Amino acid sequence: xxxxxxxxxxxxxxxxxxxxxAKRWLWYGVSILITIVAIAGLAIRGLNMGIEFKxxxxxxxxxxxxxxxxxxxxxxxxxxxxxxxxxxxxxxLRVQVSExxxxxxxxxxxxxxxDLDVPADKINKELVGPxxxxxxxxxxxxxxxxxxxxxxxxxAIAFEWRMAxxxxxxxxxxxxxxxxxxxxVGFEVTPGTVIGLLTILGYSLYDTVxxxxxxxxxxxxxxxxxxxxxxxxxxxxxxGTLVRSINTTVVALLPVAGxxxxxxxxxxxGMLNDISLSLFVGLAAGAYSSIFIATPLVAxxxxxxxxxxxLRKRVLAKRAAAAARGESPDAEDLADTGGDExxxxxxxxxxAGAGVVAPRGGRGRGRSAGRRR
Amino acid sequence: MAAPKRGRRPAGGQGKxxxxxxxxxxxxxxLTGGMFATGDTTPRLGIDLAGGTTITLKAKAxxxxxxxxxxxxxxxxxxxLERRVNGLGVSxxxxxxxxxxxxxxxxxxxxxxxxxRRQVGTTAQLYFRPVLQVxxxxxxxxxxxxxxxxxGKPAEGKDAKDAKDGDKASPSASTGxxxxxxxxxxxGRAVTDALKDPSxxxxxxGKPAEGxxxxxxxxxxxxxxxxxxxxxxxxLQTAFATLNCxxxxxxxxxxxxxxxxxxxxxxxxxxxxxxxxxxxxxAEVDGKDVDDAKGQFDQNRGIWIxxxxxxxxxxxxxxxxxxxxxxxxxxANQFAIVLDGEVVSAPQVNQTLTANAxxxxxxxxxxxxxxxxxxxxxxxPLTFQEESVTTVSAALGxxxxxxxxxxxxxGLALVIIYLVAYYRGLAAxxxxxxxxxxxxxxxxxxxxxxxxxxxxxxxxxxxxxxxIGITADSxxxxxxxxxxxxxxxxxxxxxxxxxxxxxxxxxxxxxxxSFLAAAVLFIVTVGKVQGFAxxxxxxTLLDVxxxxxxxxxxxTLAARSKFFGGGHPWSGLDPKRLGVEPPLRRSxxxxxxxxxxxxx
Numbered sequence: 020x021x022x023x024x025x026x027x028x029x030x031x032x033x034x035x036x037x038x039x040x041a042k043r044w045l046w047y048g049v050s051i052l053i054t055i056v057a058i059a060g061l062a063i064r065g066l067n068m069g070i071e072f073k074x075x076x077x078x079x080x081x082x083x084x085x086x087x088x089x090x091x092x093x094x095x096x097x098x099x100x101x102x103x104x105x106x107x108x109x110x111x112l113r114v115q116v117s118e119x120x121x122x123x124x125x126x127x128x129x130x131x132x133x134d135l136d137v138p139a140d141k142i143n144k145e146l147v148g149p150x151x152x153x154x155x156x157x158x159x160x161x162x163x164x165x166x167x168x169x170x171x172x173x174x175a176i177a178f179e180w181r182m183a184x185x186x187x188x189x190x191x192x193x194x195x196x197x198x199x200x201x202x203x204v205g206f207e208v209t210p211g212t213v214i215g216l217l218t219i220l221g222y223s224l225y226d227t228v229x230x231x232x233x234x235x236x237x238x239x240x241x242x243x244x245x246x247x248x249x250x251x252x253x254x255x256x257x258x259g260t261l262v263r264s265i266n267t268t269v270v271a272l273l274p275v276a277g278x279x280x281x282x283x284x285x286x287x288x289g290m291l292n293d294i295s296l297s298l299f300v301g302l303a304a305g306a307y308s309s310i311f312i313a314t315p316l317v318a319x320x321x322x323x324x325x326x327x328x329x330l331r332k333r334v335l336a337k338r339a340a341a342a343a344r345g346e347s348p349d350a351e352d353l354a355d356t357g358g359d360e361x362x363x364x365x366x367x368x369x370x371a372g373a374g375v376v377a378p379r380g381g382r383g384r385g386r387s388a389g390r391r392r
Numbered sequence: 393m394a395a396p397k398r399g400r401r402p403a404g405g406q407g408k409x410x411x412x413x414x415x416x417x418x419x420x421x422x423l424t425g426g427m428f429a430t431g432d433t434t435p436r437l438g439i440d441l442a443g444g445t446t447i448t449l450k451a452k453a454x455x456x457x458x459x460x461x462x463x464x465x466x467x468x469x470x471x472x473l474e475r476r477v478n479g480l481g482v483s484x485x486x487x488x489x490x491x492x493x494x495x496x497x498x499x500x501x502x503x504x505x506x507x508x509r510r511q512v513g514t515t516a517q518l519y520f521r522p523v524l525q526v527x528x529x530x531x532x533x534x535x536x537x538x539x540x541x542x543x544g545k546p547a548e549g550k551d552a553k554d555a556k557d558g559d560k561a562s563p564s565a566s567t568g569x570x571x572x573x574x575x576x577x578x579x580g581r582a583v584t585d586a587l588k589d590p591s592x593x594x595x596x597x598g599k600p601a602e603g604x605x606x607x608x609x610x611x612x613x614x615x616x617x618x619x620x621x622x623x624x625x626x627x628l629q630t631a632f633a634t635l636n637c638x639x640x641x642x643x644x645x646x647x648x649x650x651x652x653x654x655x656x657x658x659x660x661x662x663x664x665x666x667x668x669x670x671x672x673x674x675a676e677v678d679g680k681d682v683d684d685a686k687g688q689f690d691q692n693r694g695i696w697i698x699x700x701x702x703x704x705x706x707x708x709x710x711x712x713x714x715x716x717x718x719x720x721x722x723x724a725n726q727f728a729i730v731l732d733g734e735v736v737s738a739p740q741v742n743q744t745l746t747a748n749a750x751x752x753x754x755x756x757x758x759x760x761x762x763x764x765x766x767x768x769x770x771x772x773p774l775t776f777q778e779e780s781v782t783t784v785s786a787a788l789g790x791x792x793x794x795x796x797x798x799x800x801x802x803g804l805a806l807v808i809i810y811l812v813a814y815y816r817g818l819a820a821x822x823x824x825x826x827x828x829x830x831x832x833x834x835x836x837x838x839x840x841x842x843x844x845x846x847x848x849x850x851x852x853x854x855x856x857x858x859x860i861g862i863t864a865d866s867x868x869x870x871x872x873x874x875x876x877x878x879x880x881x882x883x884x885x886x887x888x889x890x891x892x893x894x895x896x897x898x899x900x901x902x903x904x905x906s907f908l909a910a911a912v913l914f915i916v917t918v919g920k921v922q923g924f925a926x927x928x929x930x931x932t933l934l935d936v937x938x939x940x941x942x943x944x945x946x947x948t949l950a951a952r953s954k955f956f957g958g959g960h961p962w963s964g965l966d967p968k969r970l971g972v973e974p975p976l977r978r979s980x981x982x983x984x985x986x987x988x989x990x991x992x
Contacts, residue, residue, distance in 0.1 A: 071780070079788055111788075143788050147780040154450065154779060155921065158491065162916040169908055177901055214851060214913075214921050218858065218928065221909030225862070228902040229869060236894065263872040269810060270868060271861030274803030278857055281799045291796060294854045294924070 036258040040250045043315035050192060050312055057199020064202050069209035070145075072152030075100075075117035076124040079143040082110040083135050090114060090134065097130035098123055119146070155210045159217055163194075166220055178231055185316035186227045189308040193223045196304040197297060211293025218298055222271060223305030226264050227313045233260040234314060241330065248331045253318040257310065268306035275299050409945030416941040420828065423835045435834070436841030438849030438923065439498050441793045443786030447497040448490075449473075449776040461493050465774050470495055486845065490922065495776065498847075518679025518766065519652055520710075521672040522717060523726040523738055529637030529659050529667025628671060632657045637667030643734070652678070660728065660735025670735050672728050676713040681706025685767030687760030690752070696760035698751040700767055707747040715744035729767070737763060796853035803857050804830075807864050815871055818964035821950060822867040825943040829863050832934050837927075846926065855927030862906055862928075863935045867943060869902075870895040871964070874947070879970050888951040892944060899939055907932045 039046070070077050078094075087104045094102035094114050103115040116127060124146050132139035167187060174183035197216060201208060237256040241249060278295035321327050427433055439446045451461045451469070466489050473495060474487040486498040636642050637659035652675035659669050683701040690697045702710050717725050718741045726740040739751045755763070804826070811819035833856060840846035873895040877887035910929035914922055950956040956963045 081785075081787065141785050141787060143782075143784045145780070145782040145784075148778060150450070150777075150779060154494075155917070158917045158921075162912050165916060166909055166912040169912065170905060173904070173908065210921065211851070214854075214924050217913050217917075217921075218909065218924070221906040221928070222862075224905045224909075225865060225902045228905055229898055232898040232901060259876075260872075263868060266814065266868045266872070267861075267865040270807055270864040271858075273806040273810060274800070274857050274860040277803030277806055278796075278799045278854060281795075281802045291792070291799065291850065291854060294851065294858075298858065 036254065038254055039257050039311060040254040040315050040318045043311075043319065046311040046315065050308070053199070054192065054195050057195050057202070060199050060203035064205065066198070066202055066208045067205050069152065069207045069212075070115050070117060071147050071155070071210050072208070073117045074119075074148050074150075075115065076119045076127065076147070077145040078112075078114040078116075078128060078131055079145075080112040080114070080131060080135055081137055081141045083112060083137070084110075085112070085135050087112070090131070093130055093134050094127055097127045152210060155213055159213045162217060163220070166217075170220075170224060174228075174231075178235055181320040182231050182235075182317050185313045185320065186224060186231070188316060189227055189305075189313040190220065190223055192308050192312055193219060193301055193304040197301040200300045201297070206296060207293075209293045211291075212297045215294040215297030216301065218294075219301030219305060222298070222302055223308065225271075226267060226306055226309040229263060229267065230257060230260050230309050230314055231317070233257075233263075234317065242326055245330070245333045245337050248334050249321045249324075249327045250318040253314055253321070257314045261310070264306065264310060268302065272299065272302055275302060409948040412941055412945040413949070416828070416937075420831060420835070423832070423839065427835050427838045430839065430842060432838050432842050435837040435848040436846065437789070437793070438847040438852070439500070439789075440782065440784050440850050441789045441848065441853075442500065443784050443789045444498065444500040445784075446780075446782045447499070448779045448781075449495045449497065450779045451493040451495070451774040452777050453493075461774060463492075466493070466495070469774055469776070473497060488845070491917070494779075518682070519675035519730045520677035520713065521656070521675050521728050521730050522713065523670055523723055523728050524655070524673055525632065525671035526723045526726075526738070527632070527669050529635075529669045628655055628657055632669060632671045635659070635669050637669050656730075656733075658728070658730060658733055658735050660738065668735070670728055670738065672730065672735075675730070676727070677702075677706060677709045679767070681709060682767050685764045687755065687757065687762070687764035689757070689760075693752075695752060696755035696757055697753075698755065698760050698763045698767065700749045700751070702747050702749075710749070711744060711746045714741045714749075717741040718743050729763075736766060792850055793853070796850060796857070800853065800857040800860070804860055807860055811864065811867075814964075816962045816964035817956060817960065818871050821943060821946050822864065822871070824946065825867060825938050826860070826863060828942050829931070829934055829938045832938065833859075833931055836930065836934070847923070849923040851921065851924035852927040855924040856931060859928060859931030859935070862903075862932060863938070866899045866903070866935055866939045869898050870939065870943065870947070873898075875965065875970055878965055878967055881967075884951045884957045884965055888947050896940075896944075900936065903932050903936050 080090075087106055090112055091102050091104040091114075094104065094116060098116045098119055100116050100118055105113045105115075114127075114131065116124075119127065124144060128139055128142050128144050132142055135142075167190070170190075171183045171187050174186055194216065197219060200206075201212065206212070234253055234256040237252050237259070238249065241247075241252060247255075275295050275298045278291055279299050322331065451466065453461050470487050470489055474485075485500065486496075488496050488498075490496050635657055643659050655671070655673050657669065657671055659667050662668055681703050683703045683706065685698060685700045687696060687698050689695075713727060717727055719725075722740065725742070726738045728735045728738040730736070737751060737753075739753065751763070807826075808819070808823055811822050815822065837846065837848060841848075870891065873891035874884075874887050877891045878884065882890065907929055910925045910932060913925035914929060917925065954960075956965055960966065961968075
């Protein structure tokens with residue numbers, strides 16, 4: 020852990036740093052690839068929709084020693100439909116029968132109770148009409164739409180439209196990946212999954228917002244300096260908030276993992292598992308996208324802005340001039356822009372020495388990154 | 393939350409962090425006291441954790457009447473359903489609207505959930521229609537379906553025979569009702585109930601209602617009475633002839649397209665649980681015209697009857713139909729009480745009736761009260777469709793709650809381990825804050841149970857567990873900010889203060905996004921999803937409260953201590969470990985830092 024702390028310190032000072040922004044095309048490529056796989060998986064395999072979407076009944080029995088095949092047979096016989104029986108972690112059985120109506124369901128319940136030699140009221144019954152899941156899914160889509168519109172408006176106000184757009188793309192990216200994982204692995208889609216998926220919305224954005232907040236702060240007064248282009252500043256901010264992002268993601272994932280592996284382990288399946296599984300996949304995708312996709316996208320969009328274009332020109336011209344003179348660019352930079360470098364730009368920074376700690380290593384990096392392009 | 397950008401002053405700024413801490417602790421104690429005072433010391437558990445039945449109904453928008461699914465009608469429906477459920481003697485059952493078109497009925501364990509379900513789910517629209525024709529519902533007499541009411545059981549054999557033989561109904565007594573001397577024939581409920589005026593004389597045997605004895609057995613009815621008033625009778629006759637009531641799909645098919653103003657074909661069960669099919673005229677009286685109805689025990693006759701009171705408008709209509717019907721020959725002197733397309737009762741009319749009437753027949757307590765409930769509460773303004781029914785035994789609910797709590801405890805422990813490993817001493821502040829947050833969440837959930845009907849269900853437990861991460865995220869944002877400041881060479885006290893405004897903004901912006909997600913989820917979704925969204929929103933709000941009024945002041949206090957302020961290696965704020973290299977930058981408190989570096 021403390022190694023991460025040391026890395027944090029070095030990231031903070033700009034001694035090390037991964038150039039996310041410069042290598043963005045690599046990560047865009049990775050994401051596009053994953054997205055294609057996800058969409059292909061969805062198209063080919065489709066989603067394994069739970070009983071809530073098809074209509075039918077789910078019975079959960081108390082702990083039993085009865086074998087799966089026996090129960091399957093008697094359930095199928097009692098209902099006249101195919102039954103799916105799963106043994107859960109705690110020794111209980113989950114029996115799913117599709118297309119049942121109320122009376123048939125009661126019959127199956129009675130038969131199961133007799134077979135397992137338990138009172139009928141010890142067997143839980145969940146009966147759903149075929150439109151129930153559709154209802155939930157429809158509401159989910161509505162919610163998704165409303166949320167996206169609101170959040171884009173909010174981010175556009177709190178930050179700017181480019182960030183809002185990048186956040187939205189990252190969000191869609193996370194949702195696609197999560198749905199793709201469901202299609203490819205064949206996990207069952209239940210209302211719990213839909214809940215989890217919707218929660219990813221808030222969560223995936225949490226990380227993105229933390230990074231954007233750092234970026235916004237880092238970019239204050241950017242046009243008044245000539246040392247870094249927007250992309251370089253974006254990359255520095257990203258590296259600066261990297262430890263924070265990793266920590267928030269880890270901490271968010273830990274309870275979800277607890278739910279998924281421990282809660283699920285006790286019960287085997289059900290709501291707890293459904294929610295936590297989609298959260299787990301979505302959170303991981305969300306962390307990835309906020310680092311590798313969202314910020315580089317903002318940088319890309321921002322570089323199209325005339326002001327930023329002009330800045331880039333100035334920065335490059337200055338570097339070229341310095342190189343031509345054969346001077347150490349660092350010394351000069353320090354002399355003429357010392358007080359202006361991003362870390363010290365936010366008004367309330369102590370003027371003394373703010374430039375001493377931060378720029379040392381980062382500049383070399385930023386420079387080489389700039390040149391490469 | 394609503395305005396995260398509003399520059400709130402740091403809560404309990406450097407000057408008086410102690411006071412803020414005391415305030416929030418007082419608030420916590422007060423809330424806890426309130427919790428104990430109200431006696432609700434645990435959150436109310438949802439049906440899925442405590443056991444019970446949840447029924448989700450959806451209002452069906454009928455063609456041409458889409459706008460009928462509106463708030464007023466939904467609220468009326470909730471009121472009706474509530475009275476109906478409580479009319480069954482179900483205690484603590486809840487009926488709530490959810491979203492625009494859903495109604496959730498929660499029936500706690502220990503009540504007759506099957507019966508409640510039947511009434512809640514099936515009782516939708518009620519009409520009184522004249523009977524034109526009656527016949528046995530199935531080609532071959534069959535065993536009664538499992539749903540047959542008990543009252544019918546004893547009479548079953550006889551009735552089956554009756555149907556076969558085409559005999560006149562014999563006055564066979566059925567359970568719970570003693571046949572009276574020459575009284576109404578209490579054999580098949582649907583077909584043989586008699587309707588009469590409950591005026592004093594009505595209870596005497598020998599009133600006109602006694603005509604009930606006359607045959608109106610299914611077979612008998614095959615002779616066609618008056619031709620129906622509308623033209624498409626031929627089609628209906630065909631439908632009537634071919635209808636097999638044993639077939640659920642066929643039943644649904646004939647009733648689906650039926651409109652109140654047209655004649656229809658329908659099925660109903662007699663008290664023996666056997667299907668009878670009916671050809672019915674247009675609806676004459678609406679369920680809304682019934683003012684009140686109840687199942688009552690008639691002391692004089694020793695039988696259960698159902699009494700009905702009509703509204704003013706209803707009495708007029710009822711008078712009209714009864715005067716017409718009482719002139720008819722059997723079976724056309726009957727009218728059918730059609731509930732949701734199915735005939736629940738078809739009493740015959742022997743006299744003109746007005747505001748009050750009673751139905752007598754083979755009722756027992758249960759069936760009389762059921763019919764009474766249907767009649768008085770049957771007039772739902774909307775048609776509902778059962779979307780999901782979940783029955784959970786208390787045992788499994790308890791087990792799921794336990795698993796959720798264990799998962800939550802382990803999740804919390806993992807977060808604590810990670811925080812301790814990474815933030816060392818700082819973790820103590822985070823853990824204390826998490827505990828305050830957990831305590832507040834618990835107390836509020838307990839208080840919200842009785843206050844707004846909040847019930848902790850499984851998704852809500854999930855939401856609470858997931859929220860551990862959200863809450864811890866805020867501390868991380870703040871701690872990392874402080875560490876950034878320390879890395880820049882500041883000593884802890886200024887670092888804590890300088891880090892706060894920036895961390896505060898980040899926390900507010902990201903919490904706002906989380907809250908927005910929770911709020912949208914809460915507003916647009918139904919059922920279980922709402923519990924999850926509510927918990928998530930609540931804990932996000934509490935996170936802001938705790939970070940502002942607890943974590944920040946506590947951090948300020950901690951910065952004054954030697955352990956933290958001095959940058960002890962285990963404090964998580966050791967400058968050396970954070971990579972601050974000597975020579976340190978000129979700072980107001982350089983001396984302190986260097987001293988501590990020696991210690992380290």
